[in-house]
Amino acid sequence: MSVLLLVRVSRCRPEVDIVVAPCQGFQSAEVTLGEYVNHFLPVITFAISEAELSTLDVNELQEIKEKFSLPVFFFKVPNLGAELISPQNAENEKSSLYRQLLDLGYLSTNHCSCGAPSSDAKAQSMLVEQSDKIRLLSTFSRQVLQQRLVDAATVLNLVHCRCLDIFINQAFDMQRDLQITPKRLEYTRKKENELYESLMLIANRKQEEMKDMIIETLNNMKEELLEDAANMEFKDIIVPENGEPISSRDVKCCIKQIQELIISRLNQAVANKLINSVDYLRESFVGTLERCLKSLEKSQQDVTVHITSNYLKQILNAAYNVEITFHSGSTVSRMLWEQIKQIIQRITWVSPPAITTEWKRKVAQDAIESLSASRLAKSICSQFRTRLYISHDAFAASLRQLEAGHSGRLEKTEDLWLKVRKDHAPRLARLSLESRSLQDVLLHGKPKLGRELGRGQYGVVYLCNAWGGHFPCALKSVVPPDEKHWNDLALEFHYMRSLPKHERLVDLHGSVIDYGYGGGSSIAVLLIMEQLHRDLYTGLKAELTLEIRLQIALDVVEGIRFLHSQGLVHRDIKLKNVLLDKNSRAKITDLGFCKPEAMMSGSIVGTPIHMAPELFTGKYDNSVDVYAFGILFWYICSGQVKLPEAFERCASKDHLWNNVRRGVRPERLRIFDEECWQLMEACWDGDPSQRPLLGIVQPTLQNIMDRLCGSNSAPLNKGLDDST
Structure with missing residues (x-):
């Protein structure tokens, strides 16, 4: 039979309910326990009338252990007619009931032969086989309730410490954000300006080089271009095989296709050489700028600024990935088209010519020879400068918008950082100090103050012979005069306790809050440390x-x-x-x-x-x-x-x-x-x-x-x- 002592805690006074489980055939003890365990602090007693546990008892106890893992006070009920006080077993003699409970895991080897746990054990199950030891139920109940308090204080302290660590880590993140974001913005502005000036310098100095490059490219490609033009097959134009002339309209189409061949080939060659002159700048500047912009984008919550950041990256691509523009042929195409129109105007014939290999070669040669390398180079550099200036101006405007968005965000971050440092973290630290001190005093009791070892501005250090398994100890007694000193002390305790043990730091064993320090109404924090x-x-x-x-x-x-x-x-x-x-x-x-x-x-x-x-x-x-x-x-x-x-x-x-x-x-x-x-x-x-x-x-x-x-x-x- 099991009996539940259910402690009901209220603001006014604690109450105790005694619940007796029904007969095993009607409802098991674990079912009865399950109805109350979530709303009460249970103290379980299990009365046994026989010398050994029955199979039903064993099964019931196994289920209780598996589902609840709670300590149990086992009480052997004397048989009718037996003496009121049963004789004790011999010192080393262990009953079969003891061995059964040992096998079930309720008792352990640190229990004495009578089934009572050792004095330093936590709340454990207890076996009483003599009637005169029923008084141990009071000790057992106190142990169970105290262990519940210790467990609650431990969990509460873990929550406090975890939350406090989160606040401190957030403070690190906010501090880094406040320091790094302005530097990133300044770095982005500086590097983009350096890139702009470097590219403008290339545009200003490359015109003569570009002219020589175009002349060299044309000379190197001339024979190849003439041969390709001579062998060219026209699209959408039927050229008579017998050499008969075609219409003027078809002639113009043929000339245009020869023009497009020369434009595309020349454009590819000129663009590749121009790109090589700025590639090293793109690799050294643009990659760093894009990484910096990504970091700024991640730290900005405003969606509109995300769009601005994306626009900045598009500007970079438009301004500095110049191969896109030059590969498309737009710059050189416009210049060559002007030259080709002049070629067409100079070509005169009485009747439409026959489209022969010689004619195609002649058209291509006239087109190549009439090109002005100087004008092409000047136009390319001019458009390059114009594009750079427009992109640079748009970049600067977008960066100002991004900076304005970050400025407002950083103001809020700084306010929040101040609240974490001045308010949230200190309050949590004090709660952590209180919950840990409750845990320590429940486990180890209040330390005894010995002789005074020294005193400082905010506290007195005493000798403490032993506490919590440590001896001797030094006890630092601090009476915080105001809220600020409470917060400082609580944070000190948190940092000391959070640190891994190190041989060059004084070890902190624990803390206790003394609410009646010195026999008066003062509240002191007692920090127990190793004595040196x-x-x-x-x-x-x-x-x-x-x-x-x-x-x-x-x-x-x-x-x-x-x-x-x-x-x-x-x-x-x-x-x-x-x-x-x-x-x-x-x-x-x-x-x-x-x-x-x-x-x-x-x-x-x-x-x-x-x-x-x-x-x-x-x-x-x-x-x-x-x-x-x-x-x-x-x-x-x-x-x-x-x-x-x-x-x-x-x-x-x-x-x-x-x-x-x-x-x-x-x-x-x-x-x-x-x-x-x-x-x-x-x-x-x-x-x-x-x-x-x-x-x-x-x-x-x-x-x-x-x-x-x-x-x-x-x-x-x-x-x-x-x-x-």
């Missing part, structure tokens, strides 16, 4: 050796490079945010200002002496971390925590920032190695584009370490440490 030995500030005060300091510098660069590879910018690299383990290996911590580039709003954040000058402009990228490392490296090489004199002389933070913008940097100390000093100067260069990539900094540091900390490193280390 000390920070770099404390380490430098303890006079670390040069070799250890250079290894720390390498560790920091490795950690920053990993963050950058994940699309993140730390924005607050400093002594206090570099933690050291017992072996003095470094890990980066505190991602409070860490964000993807696409999510950065241009706000001024960081620690003043480590802040790059471009931070004050609101437009910066991940090179600000390279600048901050340069300042950090100054401390590492100096082996001290004392401020550089250039910064110590500043009366205020604003004074310091103004000096940094004007190019003031830490002074060179006499103990600095030349290569170390050059690396510092390169990293804190005022021009972000001139700062070295971290992929270059890392091997440079390794070479410095190999050189300074080789077999003769002991005296050098001693000298440096003594001087500091």
Whole structure:
């Protein structure tokens, strides 16, 4: 017999319904369970009166497991006349009922012989064969309900994280669109103008070459043309074989067909040579332009602009695929037709001539000799220039229309990008923090605060002996003072938790929201992280050796490079945010200002002496971390925590920032190695584009370490440490 404890949750109070399944012959327990499982949180108990499960019981339990996969509280009912409390089995003795449930998959090997799950197990089925252990039903019910809460919190957190990742990816796409589209438009305009000017230059300079080319072509083709004309068979004209004359009308048709033969052959030869002179331009310019136009077309939603973009491509084909025009023969045809009309006017006869081979050759020769190569070349170049100008003007007009359409779209994109960064993503991040914290507190409980390890501007760090299977831990307690700090903290948690584990980053174990922090009404977020030995500030005060300091510098660069590879910018690299383990290996911590580039709003954040000058402009990228490392490296090489004199002389933070913008940097100390000093100067260069990539900094540091900390490193280390 199975009994369902159905928990009904309402806003006012939870309610419990007890449902007893009918007899097996009337309706199975799995059918009864199916009627309620979608609307309630079921806690299933299965009472067994015999020493073993019957075949019907086994079948019923198999169906329940296959359809619902829910834990079950199995209770052995004492037989009538038996003692109220049945004697326990021996410690290692397992009942046949236990073995049956083990075979069915309800119990597992981490259950004790009595059928109760181990203390660290999740909500699992439980077997109770002694009457006095019926009280375990309460524990079982709590486990089932808690596991349901954990599952719900897990699913909810997955949804929050997935949606947040989508928003962040969309922010990347929008940022790229805002950066790339204006550059594509400018590139398209520039390249088309270069192409236009190059083609116009060809048109202006090619006239004399074209004249020589036409003369050469005619001379080379003359005999072939005369022979083809002499052997020509006329269409739709009957030429008497006995040499009798034909009508004047037929003579004109014959002359016209000879003309068309010369035109088509000459046109093909001239066009091919002209095309060769501009082919390299079409290949180098038009392909790039068309790819650029396609990308602009894809990012534009307005159908009318799609038509404009298609028109731009048609203009390109009309203007630059010149073989289409020249192959058609229109340009040369018009010129030759004028020449042929003059030939016809010069031909005089008393009576219509006989159409003989000699006559056809004579007509073709007169036509060829009367052609003016200079006039043909001039006309071709003139029409070429006219066509180019018209196409270029139409292209520019269409590009302006396309640019106007993108301008409106980009304004909307920028507004949406701002909403994603300022509103949508932070709100989702906070929901993600809350759902994950609920999941963590349900699974591992609230952490216990130990002694204080340190404190910063926004939080206190405590020792936490153990939590969630990790020990010891460091617990960062933060009480966000306003909505902005809540959002920043939530995003920090999301980025830290989303990152793959890396040995150069402090590992985040989990989070818990304490709604009664300090025994009051404050709400604090407790971030549980791995505990390290000390920070770099404390380490430098303890006079670390040069070799250890250079290894720390390498560790920091490795950690920053990993963050950058994940699309993140730390924005607050400093002594206090570099933690050291017992072996003095470094890990980066505190991602409070860490964000993807696409999510950065241009706000001024960081620690003043480590802040790059471009931070004050609101437009910066991940090179600000390279600048901050340069300042950090100054401390590492100096082996001290004392401020550089250039910064110590500043009366205020604003004074310091103004000096940094004007190019003031830490002074060179006499103990600095030349290569170390050059690396510092390169990293804190005022021009972000001139700062070295971290992929270059890392091997440079390794070479410095190999050189300074080789077999003769002991005296050098001693000298440096003594001087500091």
